[in-house]
Amino acid sequence: MxxxxxxxxxxxxxxxxxxxxxxxxxxxxxxxxxxxxxxxxxxxxxxxxxxxxxxxxxxxxxxxxxxxxxxxxxxxxxxxxxxxxxxxxxxxxxxxxxxxxxxxxxTLIIAFASLSLPNNMQEATSLVPALKSNWLVMHVSVMMISYAVLMVGTLLAILFLVLSQELNPISKKQNQASIAASYAKNKIRLLESIDNLSYKTIALGFPLLTIGIISGAVWANEAWGSYWSWDPKETWALITWLVFAAYLHSRITRGWEGKKAAILASLGFIVVWICYLGVNFLGQGLHSYGWIK
Structure with a gap:
């Protein structure tokens, strides 16, 4: 074989x-x-x-x-x-x-990679000149890990919103019944755990994203002579950073938790995907080696 x-x-x-x-x-x-x-x-x-x-x-x-x-x-x-x-x-x-x-x-990601992308995009090829650097491992791997961590954290926030919507009508209509009260109590504990886990996961992904952006800026200066060029990928990386910075700021200094924080984190799920995959449909900019034709 x-x-x-x-x-x-x-x-x-x-x-x-x-x-x-x-x-x-x-x-x-x-x-x-x-x-x-x-x-x-x-x-x-x-x-x-x-x-x-x-x-x-x-x-x-x-x-x-x-x-x-x-x-x-x-x-x-x-x-x-x-x-x-x-x-x-x-x-x-x-x-x-x-x-x-x-x-x-x-499952959807690996299915898209193996079934949707043409064979020529799946083949291992030699590096383009801009990628022939030791910064490849540092920058790209850290960015991808930060994407993975942030996606999981934002999915947990979406799960929190879904479960919290399910809890409200039950607790309001049957709050006098002992079974319903026990159910609501257990559900609230679960929601608190999910909310806390989402926060901790995003708090881990945010510094990874920060390190990835900084290392990318240093690498860009070596490769293209400029730390920042407002490339579409760079712009959306900054937008992603600002969204999660706002989320952490609201939780740490404003005391946000529960639904308000989860809604903001859920927005981050969309922004991460635009930053990672959405701009690749443009086929423009300094990161065009990863475009989708």
């Missing part, structure tokens, strides 16, 4: 495992008494993460440069990052809600 077939096989296996993990997470919530669904969900997600790490490592060894030189490679790295964050969160908090939310996103 040659390297290309091995690569395709590993990607297909990763996709299949993530899809099975997604279905298992959903089943574990629908049929919470059947423990095998939780076991299958977690083991499938972890195995897929490890296979993706193996695939990225092999691609690195073959191309002899860090495999983040095009959109396809960055999508694989992003999927690995998201599933890794999911893995770490589940070690801390034993809840299938997180996986049921994150695995669909990871």
């Amino acid at each position: 040659n390297a290309l077939n091995l690569h395709n096989l590993s990607i297909n296996i990763s996709f299949g495992l993530l899809f099975m993990s997604m279905l298992s997470y959903w089943s574990s919530i629908a049929f919470y008494n059947i423990k095998v669904f939780s076991f299958l969900a977690q083991k499938s997600m972890i195995t897929s993460n490890m296979i993706l790490f193996f695939t990225i490592s092999i691609r690195w060894a073959e191309s002899r440069h860090f495999p983040l030189s095009n959109l396809y490679e960055s999508l694989l790295f992003l999927t690995w990052g998201i599933t890794f964050v999911n893995w770490m969160l589940e070690i801390r908090i034993k809840s299938n809600l997180i996986g049921s939310l994150i695995t669909p996103l990871a």
Whole structure:
């Protein structure tokens, strides 16, 4: 089996495992008494993460440069990052809600990378001159990890908004019943945990985003003679930074929590995707090597 077939096989296996993990997470919530669904969900997600790490490592060894030189490679790295964050969160908090939310996103990303992108965009190619720098590993990897962490944190905020909408009518209509009161109490505890976890996750992703932007500015000065050129990717990176800076500022200094903070964090989910993928549809600017034709 040659390297290309091995690569395709590993990607297909990763996709299949993530899809099975997604279905298992959903089943574990629908049929919470059947423990095998939780076991299958977690083991499938972890195995897929490890296979993706193996695939990225092999691609690195073959191309002899860090495999983040095009959109396809960055999508694989992003999927690995998201599933890794999911893995770490589940070690801390034993809840299938997180996986049921994150695995669909990871499945869609790897499906888009392997099924939608043309073969010529999936091939490992030599680096363009601007990327032939030691800053490639520092800047691009940190930015991609920050995207993964921030996406997970904002998804948790969206989950908070969905669950909080479900809680209100039940607590208002049946707040006199003991069963409803117990349900509401447990739901409030869950909401507090999700809100706190979302905040901590975003608080971790924000400094990574900051480091990524700063390192990118230094690299840009070396490559193009300017720290900042208002390239579309640079502009949206700044907008993303400002959105999450506003979120953290509102939580730390204004005491925002709950719905108001979650709404702002949910906006960050859209902004991150525009910064990462949306500007690639433009095919313009200094980062055009990652465009979508």
